[in-house]
Amino acid sequence: MGRGRPVAQYERVEKVRLLVVDDDPPIADLVATVARYEGWEAVTANSGEQALRLAGDFRPDIVVLDLMLPDVDGFGVLDRLRRSGTMVPVVFLTARDGVADRVAGLTRGGDDYLVKPFAVEELMARLRTVLRRSAGPGFQRSVLRVADLTMDEDTREVRRGERRLSLTPTEYEVLRYLMRKSPTVLTKAQILDHVWEYGFGGRSNVVELVVSRLRRKLDETAPDADGAEPLIQTVRGFGYALRRAAR
Amino acid sequence: MGRGRPVAQYERVEKVRLLVVDDDPPIADLVATVARYEGWEAVTANSGEQALRLAGDFRPDIVVLDLMLPDVDGFGVLDRLRRSGTMVPVVFLTARDGVADRVAGLTRGGDDYLVKPFAVEELMARLRTVLRRSAGPGFQRSVLRVADLTMDEDTREVRRGERRLSLTPTEYEVLRYLMRKSPTVLTKAQILDHVWEYGFGGRSNVVELVVSRLRRKLDETAPDADGAEPLIQTVRGFGYALRRAAR
DNA sequence: AGTCGCCCGACAGGAAAACGACAGGCCGGC
């Protein structure tokens, strides 16, 4: 935290600087790419040594750190990072049935962890949350808003006007992605790739299905009045967008 | 708390300044990090010397002091602190079967102590209490309130409406954490990490269990009427939140 | 009018949460 440069904040003026540490280059690149696409600066390291060097050099605002590294293990990296006085927040990656238990305690300081394989949008969401929290006191709520639809990321409360919707985890994630990118049109492949775990096999019509379920929940209204203005638009042959219908 | 430092309105008048003294860097950092996320300013010292230097320099409002230090021991630090005229309240950390009895005598002046390993939420709670008490006479009670649920942190009295609940220590801690963060949704990992001692292994379903027991106590009503409005909500696939049910 | 893409009902498998029952440990009373 204490470099002369203003502290990272959510949606701040300066670009967030992210260091990704994973010995599997495809994974590291995946994360880095997504982050860059969000407008962040990202660099990757494939070993603990390199990570420590880059941490000193690049001075990231946040670190994504795989616990399974060839040389120093993730905890070792964390130790040496902290010992060198850096307070950078860290989000860990761990294999499913790996060190999950040893990971206990990581959310305590405000850091967080995620199990592999993860969904990129979820990772980004957690990174944003951690950044927001570390930005200091009275960090403000993160509320997404599109037309009369609101999503509070802290309470996970989603409302269409006054009415509160109850969404399943998948529906929530898809909707968040749509809201965050609104009014952009997203292909089904993009949605699938961002919201589902990487490596998800089912190249099926899951996305269509979830969108369908979402629509029902978004547009249903009091029994008397009928359907509210539909917010999720189909762009035939391409994908979906969340926005008011064009007139 | 009193150095005439001007501060923005809103938030408490000034940021609390915390000095953490522990020769084990991970522990010191843990405490410092949690405090920062609460909006405090925190610095750490890993030796008695450094602690004394920082005490004069940083002028903390409160000190967390481990009694097992390499150079000067905790008592020595305390002595020299007091001799230099500071009245800063101190919360001591001691090993389980350590000098617990000798510490007891020290907790007079509004100071307090905690046995290692501790739970971060409990430490923060004690720090807040000590601060509140040291703020002088006529300090106000700390009462948490969510819907018709109240928790008096001084008397440890918890009420649902008129009815007084009797909670076990663990239940009390979990509920306090939920109330303090209400209406935010907390993951089970967060609850586990904040309410249980660091180093607690059990990655089991303890949290679910305690929540289940809490619910029974919160929602039970007079024999005639049946269950009150449930206040602890499950957010499937994510965690729990304490708040009024959605309409 | 035909074709292709999308929508969505129905269903099954499975994951997550709730909770009853039990055992070990701690503490307080005697």
Added chain:
DNA sequence: GCCGGCCTGTCGTTTTCCTGTCGGGCGACT
């Protein structure tokens, strides 16, 4: 110092409800 009760966490079962597959139908674009 011994006994008993309460608290805590583990295990395993039950319940809930989420998710993805299949396939028929329908609407849109050509």
